[in-house]
Amino acid sequence: MDILINTEILISTLQNVISVIDKSYSKPILSNFMIKTLENEGGQGMVEFSATDYELSIIERIPAEITTSGSICINAKRVFDIAREFQAKETRILSTEQLWVHISCGASELRLPSVEVGLYPQPNIEELKQNLKISTVDLAQCIDMTLFASQTNEARRNLMGVALSITDEQKTRWQATDGHRLAQVIQPVEEMNFGEVPEIILPRKALMEIRKVCELMGEIVDITFDERVAQFSGNRIHFKTRLIEGKFPNCDPIIPKDNERKSTIHRENLIHSLRIVSAISTDKLRPVKLNLQSGLLKLESEKTEFGEASDEFEVNYDGEPFEIGFNTRYLLDVLNVMKSDEILMEFKSPMSPSVIRDPNNDIFLSVLMPLRTEW
């Protein structure tokens, strides 16, 4: 193989590839990635970079000047650490039959050992029946507004991702929950066909990596899937991820329908107050009490060895006085992904779930379980 690549594109591609590489190094072969030349497309030479950790794979196709076609498999981190320092405009990658790879950029010359290509579990893009097309902007928003609520530990594996399904109104539904909170986005999309797979659970890691490179995926992302895997393709980048096995819980019973105590609250005010009041918290649950009175929201911390804190500001509320405890981090997580000036909070009792939504846009909602506090 002998190719010439624009150095800037090479670095950006390696950056995407490296994020998929298995960080645990439990299987040495997975610390490598592959480059292979593709058939010329309309006179434009293309090469394919790919990497996998078995769960998640990335395939990125970029233009290159191909002198000799072929493929190599080489340590990803080593190549990336070197290439990111390259200054010259173009980089040449040349492989020999003895598995040596020569990389040169400007006056820099490197000779690195590589691995037999046949040993690498080379990912491939499959033809899958089910698909949907979503604008990249919407996809980024769906991920941002749900992923934070997914479970990070292994206690309930089926919650370690975002469930994607279809509503009766033929919109996509994105849901994530860790048992303490639920986040849901109902998003109309350009085109979709869920066929025989009514619901898939997309793993956290895949969505995090996809989100990072969303901006490089063009205007529309094409998602194809079956009951085992999902593929996200946009522009020059393709991700393929294994799905989380199991069933996502039915979250309808979690979403309260009769929370009659409602308050419209300025989002930024609440964020600042929460940060102030939680600053002295020593409990890992960072408890905060919200106390609603006519036209006023008071926030109160637990008394700790570092002191005590309270804050209050005006809100829209005309119900009975009401008090409820929350984990500050959970409140901040949802407030930070919302963009509206105001939020609508709906309560029922100090022991039952509360709802947070955007008063002017009903695509998003979050449900939060309170803390039982004794202070």
Place this chain on the structure above:
Amino acid sequence: MSDSRKIIHIDMDAFYASVEQLDQPQFRGKPLAVGGPSEKRGVIAAASYEARKFGVRSAMPTAEAFRRCPELNLVSPRFPRYREISEQVHGIFRCYTDLIEPVALDEAWLDVSANLIREPSGTRVAERIKSEILEQTALTCSAGVSYNKFLAKIASEENKPDGLFVITPEQASAFLKVLPVRKIPGVGRVTEEKLRDFGIEITEDLLKKDAEWLNQHFGKFGMVLFQRARGIDHRPVEPERETKSVSVETTFDRNLTNLEELDLELQNLTEKLLQRLDRNGICGSTLTLKLKFADFEQITRSESRSLPFDRSSLLETGKRKLHQCCSREYPGRPIRLLGIGISNFGKPPRVVQLDFFEDLKIPV
């Protein structure tokens, strides 16, 4: 030794079910059970009196309950709500005495020998407590009044629901004579059968056996039987007794060696234990497995973790310990009794994050 105490045992009537009927009026007057769904091999935690007419009982598999009563309404338990009401009821108790020993959310003993309203009659204190509970919570309870914990408990069962039953020292022996032995707390299925083999069915039959004979056949528990048959129970009412451990055990109809059968028994016991733990709203971080072999040799094996056990870790650890004992330490030895317990509860946290799936009982 004479006993001149005044002890009240309060037992809320069909507590969980009554709370649900209170909160959800559509279930009033209808057969209702609180418990886990039958498709998850759930069991009934409480049944309303309407459901009991059909033979639905607590600890019965939900599937069996539906066989007995096809129009049964089933709801998932909401322990935080039950705790809330239990707390309210305890508030009423505290107006009368500080000597309160909670048994579970729905059950407590009160020593009102010297009470805060200086009422000499235990019966009148019980009447006032009953009416205040009804007034404040709209729930009924049954009260038993007597001179010790054992008789007070038996008395509270006498006139359920909404009952008040008194056993005076003069009435005790006549009352006890005809009491079936299975009503004595501590007499389970196996002890009951063993007693029956000796021709002992009611307490009067027990009176004919002396302490030595009972000790010989029932060990330490023989002494308890001897005392209870005579209406003796000197145990004090221990206020806010800290729960140190919760355990369940079962004696098998025949000795078991098959690991699969033992696994199944352990699983059933663990479910029972979890239910008991839920009832008290706690879980500890030490698990103890108890095995009694056919030759009555008994061993226990414990394991502690830094965090309290939850359902899956309890099931997993219990099974691992059982396999350790049965396959490695004592391979092939027939087992007559299996028990599992939880201890080391620590301080309950001041702040608890509620969970959709645990607290709203939504299947995950």
